[in-house]
Amino acid sequence: MNIEEVRDYCLHKKGVTEEFPFDEQTLVFKVLGKMFVLSGLERLPPQINLKCDPERSVALRDEYDGLIYGGYHMNKKLWNTLEITNLPHTLIFELIDHSYNLVVAKMSKKLRAQLESLD
Numbered sequence: 001m002n003i004e005e006v007r008d009y010c011l012h013k014k015g016v017t018e019e020f021p022f023d024e025q026t027l028v029f030k031v032l033g034k035m036f037v038l039s040g041l042e043r044l045p046p047q048i049n050l051k052c053d054p055e056r057s058v059a060l061r062d063e064y065d066g067l068i069y070g071g072y073h074m075n076k077k078l079w080n081t082l083e084i085t086n087l088p089h090t091l092i093f094e095l096i097d098h099s100y101n102l103v104v105a106k107m108s109k110k111l112r113a114q115l116e117s118l119d
Contacts (some may be wrong), residue, residue, distance in 0.1 A: 001084045001092055003027070003039055003046050009093060010037055013100055015115045030110050036099040040072070045085045047072065048092075050099040052080045060095075 010029040012015050019028050029037040040048040049071045052060065057080050060068045067086050071079025084092055104112060 001046075001087070001090050003041065003048075003084070004069055006037070006039065006048055006084065006092070008021060009096060014118050015050070016100075021110065026040075031100055031103055032107065032115055034103045036103045036109065037096060040075075043072075045083050047081050047083055047094075049074055049079050049081050050095050051102050052095065054078060067092070 007018065007027075007029075011018065013031065015031045017030050017033075017118055020026060021029060025040055027039045027041055028035055036051055039047065044048065054077050057070075057077070060080060061070070064087065067083045068080050070076030070081065072081045074081075080095075080109045082092060082095065107115070
């Protein structure tokens with residue numbers, strides 16, 4: 001998988017925007033202003049950071065040792081870094097969905113209602 005495939009997948013999700021809020025190399029996908037995917041475009045191999053349930057984070061790091069690890073420059077309890085060229089596409093898409101859903105679940109009722117009203 002490459003970053004363009006990640007980008008296409010993320011941008012088809014409801015309420016998602018892409019930004020470069022930190023610098024020209026750090027691509028961030030947000031749902032209604034809340035981050036759920038980050039990618040340092042200069043990183044090789046290509047990587048993305050995703051929010052993850054803390055218990056699931058540990059299990060994923062054990063199962064995919066060296067390919068999934070604590071979030072680069074992030075809270076390692078809540079974020080994982082994935083090397084996207086060496087993981088199954090289905091797993092990456094599932095974990096993007098998981099990250100998106102975690103962020104949406106933490107939103108206020110007002111923001112969730114706003115998200116639901118989008119086409």
